[in-house]
Amino acid sequence: MAKQISELKLGILGGGQLGRMLIQEAINYNLTTLVLDPDPDAPCKSIANKFECGSITDFDTVYNFGKKADIITIEIEKVNIEALEQLEKEGKVVFPQSRVIRLIQDKGVQKQFFKENDIPTAPFQLVNSKEDLLSTNFTYPYILKQRRDGYDGKGVMKINSIAEIENAFDAPSLIEELIDFDKEIAVIVARNANGDMKTFPMVEMEFNAEANLVEFLISPSTYPEDIQQRAEKIAINIASALNITGILAVEMFVTKDGNILVNELAPRPHNSGHQTIEGNYVSQFEQHLRSIFNLPLGDTRSINNAVMINLLGEKGHDGLAKYNGLEKIMAIDGVYVHLYGKKYTKPFRKMGHVTVVDQNRDHAIEKARYVQQTLKVIS
Template structure:
């Protein structure tokens, strides 16, 4: 039985472990919080810092394989373990490209992968020299996650909102749609694609608000999306699960925004909506089994459940019973004890052959289900 470690114990690790229960695998998780969502579902929990070389190296030393649920892991330790024969998903070389926004953009450019025009800035002072490049989006080279480390710079007067650190300044695209395309790759380089999804983001939190799968795309644009996503993943030359986020502009041109080298929020619907979920698929890849069937069972929508404004403390789920009474609706609570504004606390998947039904139910769920706490915290966002 293979010993496989997951670096990070959040909701992605939790859902990976739920899928692991179907396979002959001994699971290990490392996280610095013994009460994290994944801690109680693995065979072995190790408390440690995924960003610390010694912690990661010691954790991985006796394992057969490692995977990640967040990019901000110590890649030097992963490289050392990989050199000693531990398999790493994704490979360290691919992770290093993706985890640094500057290297990621240069990677797209060097492989002729369509992406927004960009310049690299090292400081706020340097950013001020690119007023002619605006409007644009400023992205920290490293450390950004879930909407943090990203700032829209509309005019020269907004440059003070940027980052006084190495960053990428991307020309703003006139976006018509935001699409996620998940691609699975096994050890021999075989690939399979999930149906792409339409993503709708919360403009305040800059987090995924809800999504619908499959995306409504013309055949021509679908081919572009699939071809570009495959080009990205094949150039990374690594087995694993990759979520390629893309923009489609008003005239139908397709651009890569970013790539995630792991299971991803845009694929959570696959647990109920597809024959092989993204989590099942990653275990198939790690354990050397055949790639699964990515076909949709039914069209699906997802609503992210996040902490409500002005509430921090022990989580309470208002409206949960109302949601659970809906047909073909599946609630996933991540097991985080504490809520705070904007924190991902769960998601709800809706299945229906009727797209209007998906739209109606996702809207209703967003208004009915609220994550609050025992006491309101005034003025906290």
């Protein structure tokens, strides 16, 4: 690339928190950022060099937006692929490549890709409609996932018995064997156009059995070295097989008998990498920039134990966001607040995150619990 990073324009499809944190890193390189998002108050609005309000799924809007940039990237997969293909044909650089986004947009194609490339994953079957569920020989309970547009648990349901098929998704979906897993883990891998690859240390999700949800993310993992290496090797294998340029988040399960199964992929910065901002020498956001501008990849090692808590809108609160308890948690050492600039809160909306860093892992977890109990997004 003859032009320098400080002379280039980066077009970002999507202007949410991932784009916002990407821009926060891009500022250090004088990178000019253009953002397209349908929400006129999107988190990127006031910090992008140029913010354009428009659809990221409409061909013309995406195509015309892309023409103004030198490199185009995404912060969400649900974008108009045909426009990206056309831009690539005309010589624009799109990273991750449109073919990678196309593959990952469809969870069915993703699963087939795993199968064809010997990537360990839970047994599955593709179905076209809920009628197909009646003829499957998967044993109950199993997981049903829509092939498209699911995120943050949406588009995923557990089918416990034949009686529940009536309420199942009636769309192209996949059935997946229910995994009796020990923990959910993730590895983020980066690959630049030279083909250099680096993984971040594996992280684990801490599940709260009482609340029945992922409570927080801990980095690095305390699984045996052998499991960590296998997980990182799987991430590397996927990035190689995809020939991706950019970063790729690989979400996996560790089963109770020590196997690793890939759950799904995200070809962009991901919630499972937010703690890298303070917890690692390079952040996932800077690493993504390094990848797509074909620069040397940064040092992914952990600096400290880091625990990340998503800050979700409280139940029963809908309106102008207020942050209760902020002053209290700021009194604790090693607590880093990231509010996403969203004006309005609603139940379970991702309004920000907090990372707690501590040289002692148990203290980091203890502090994270306190943060979680103390900081509330209300209206």
